[in-house]
Amino acid sequence: MPLSLPSALITRRSRTLLAALAVALLTAATLTLHATPARAASRTLTVSFASGIGASSLGGGLASSVRLAVLTTDGGALTRTTAADGSRSAVRTPAFNATTHEPHAVITVSDSTPVDVLDPGTADVQIQAEVSVDALSSENGTDDNGDNVIQRGRFAAPQYKLQIDRHVPSCRMTGSAGSARVLAPAAVVPGDWYRLTCTRSGSVVSLVVQHYVGGTWQTISTTSTKRATGSIDIAPDVPLSIGGKLAGNGSIATNGADQLNGRYANLLVRIG
Numbered sequence: 001m002p003l004s005l006p007s008a009l010i011t012r013r014s015r016t017l018l019a020a021l022a023v024a025l026l027t028a029a030t031l032t033l034h035a036t037p038a039r040a041a042s043r044t045l046t047v048s049f050a051s052g053i054g055a056s057s058l059g060g061g062l063a064s065s066v067r068l069a070v071l072t073t074d075g076g077a078l079t080r081t082t083a084a085d086g087s088r089s090a091v092r093t094p095a096f097n098a099t100t101h102e103p104h105a106v107i108t109v110s111d112s113t114p115v116d117v118l119d120p121g122t123a124d125v126q127i128q129a130e131v132s133v134d135a136l137s138s139e140n141g142t143d144d145n146g147d148n149v150i151q152r153g154r155f156a157a158p159q160y161k162l163q164i165d166r167h168v169p170s171c172r173m174t175g176s177a178g179s180a181r182v183l184a185p186a187a188v189v190p191g192d193w194y195r196l197t198c199t200r201s202g203s204v205v206s207l208v209v210q211h212y213v214g215g216t217w218q219t220i221s222t223t224s225t226k227r228a229t230g231s232i233d234i235a236p237d238v239p240l241s242i243g244g245k246l247a248g249n250g251s252i253a254t255n256g257a258d259q260l261n262g263r264y265a266n267l268l269v270r271i272g
Contacts, residue, residue, distance in 0.1 A: 042272035043117050050089040067110045076103030083265040084193035084212040090265035096136045104252045106244035120232040126270040127162045128197040133262035135190035146258035152240040158232045162198050171198030171207050177230025180205040203228045
């Protein structure tokens with residue numbers, strides 16, 4: 001069953017983020033708050049697809065403040081598929097298409113309350129996802145020249161981001177004191193499953209890559225850099241995106257959407 005919104009509702013220039021429709025479309029997503037809903041509290045967003053596409057749930061008492069939606073263009077869709085462990089708890093994204101009408105399908109998570117639960121500030125932050133990319137997943141000079149996994153914030157602004165460009169995982173944290181980027185030492189094998197975990201702890205940003213082999217997750221690389229990034233203060237109206245890049249107005253970017261081509265499962269954003 002495709003996970004998409006009717007093309008009449010969403011185009012490259014329109015932005016339809018209806019919470020009720022998103023809840024009907026997005027699969028098992030949970031938001032868990034570990035303390036009181038304040039900027040300094042520890043909070044975790046998890047998105048999984050174990051219950052299948054079409055069922056959604058929000059927890060932690062913040063269902064009314066967090067909105068989830070699926071944005072699509074040019075016939076793009078998300079479909080349910082098999083994860084690393086063999087369960088049908090992953091989604092398949094649109095395949096690579098070098099034309100100017102490449103299909104896109106991106107999940108967005110937004111919070112419009114005065115307390116932005118997905119804004120790290122000076123707190124520690126961790127972003128994680130299980131990903132399997134296609135052999136052909138990006139190409140220079142096309143609209144799809146990268147594979148975004150999780151991103152909030154644009155390049156020239158405060159940002160946290162996990163991506164796989166040219167099959168090489170990397171993560172980036174940008175705050176008031178500057179940027180820190182960590183690049184994995186080797187490319188992933190197309191079609192294989194990897195768990196990518198990017199963490200900012202104090203002034204250290206690290207990236208751990210695990211490969212799913214023989215039924216277990218095996219750590220194959222840990223890379224880190226020590227660089228102060230300061231406070232990551234993202235504007236409240238900037239959504240978090242999964243599987244692609246958004247423009248400044250929250251729609252899918254038209255000048256380089258960096259659509260992830262492949263599969264993903266079990267995403268996590270932990271702050272504090």
